[in-house]
Amino acid sequence: MIQNSIAKRTIDLTTLDELATKYGTDKQPSEHNYVSNYAKILKNVDVNSMLEIGLGNGASARMWRDYFPNSKIFCMEFFGEENKNKWDGADGIIEGIDIVSGDSTKEESWNNIPYGLDFIIDDGSHFPGDQIKTFALGFSHLKTNGIYVIEDTHCGLEEKYGASTELYQWFINLVLDQQSPVANWGGNFYSIRHAIQGMAKDILSFHLYRSMMVFERA
Numbered sequence: 001m002i003q004n005s006i007a008k009r010t011i012d013l014t015t016l017d018e019l020a021t022k023y024g025t026d027k028q029p030s031e032h033n034y035v036s037n038y039a040k041i042l043k044n045v046d047v048n049s050m051l052e053i054g055l056g057n058g059a060s061a062r063m064w065r066d067y068f069p070n071s072k073i074f075c076m077e078f079f080g081e082e083n084k085n086k087w088d089g090a091d092g093i094i095e096g097i098d099i100v101s102g103d104s105t106k107e108e109s110w111n112n113i114p115y116g117l118d119f120i121i122d123d124g125s126h127f128p129g130d131q132i133k134t135f136a137l138g139f140s141h142l143k144t145n146g147i148y149v150i151e152d153t154h155c156g157l158e159e160k161y162g163a164s165t166e167l168y169q170w171f172i173n174l175v176l177d178q179q180s181p182v183a184n185w186g187g188n189f190y191s192i193r194h195a196i197q198g199m200a201k202d203i204l205s206f207h208l209y210r211s212m213m214v215f216e217r218a
Helices: 013-023 034-041 058-069 081-086 109-113 126-143 153-157 168-183 189-195 198-202
Strands: 049-053 072-077 100-101 117-122 142-151 202-209 214-218
Touching: 013 034, 013 058, 034 142, 034 214, 049 058, 049 126, 058 072, 058 109, 081 100, 109 168, 117 153, 126 142, 126 168, 126 198, 126 214, 153 168, 168 198, 198 202
Parallel strands: 049 072, 049 117, 072 100, 117 142
Antiparallel strands: 142 214, 202 214
């Protein structure tokens, strides 16, 4: 378990904006503008440790490293054809980042990822099936009240990624799995938490942003 030892800080959006732009990550305001969402998502989160799935050219990893200079930062990358063809075989050597080589949909790839993380981002393959499998393996690596984000959820609707609503249906089913016991059991919701089954029992809250799904661990 990773211990929390760093004082809580509030996101400085200007700084995060500047870092996103400096390193050229598509999270920057002129592209996906995910940094404005992260300002809300991380406002009350102590990020002492985090994992980003998907290295690419390392732009996002460098942004988080500079923004959380005292945090332990991991990045998981599958060094396969996309890395070779799209990112010119980026070797993943980035000062201050622990690079883990692996496929996030495979259980063995998580052996080198610790438990008790504060923050996980899935910016990996963008295929809905992969995003769902990755969540199933990775969500347990968060601490209580840790935050898990799936980015680029719109991609699954595109032809390149299968033109499927699979990810959104999965999300809705999780919400229903968490909420439906209330309709069938009287009394205080918290007294019937044992009635919630499967993955839904470990989720405290769900949030949807444009092209982002956010989960808080119970």
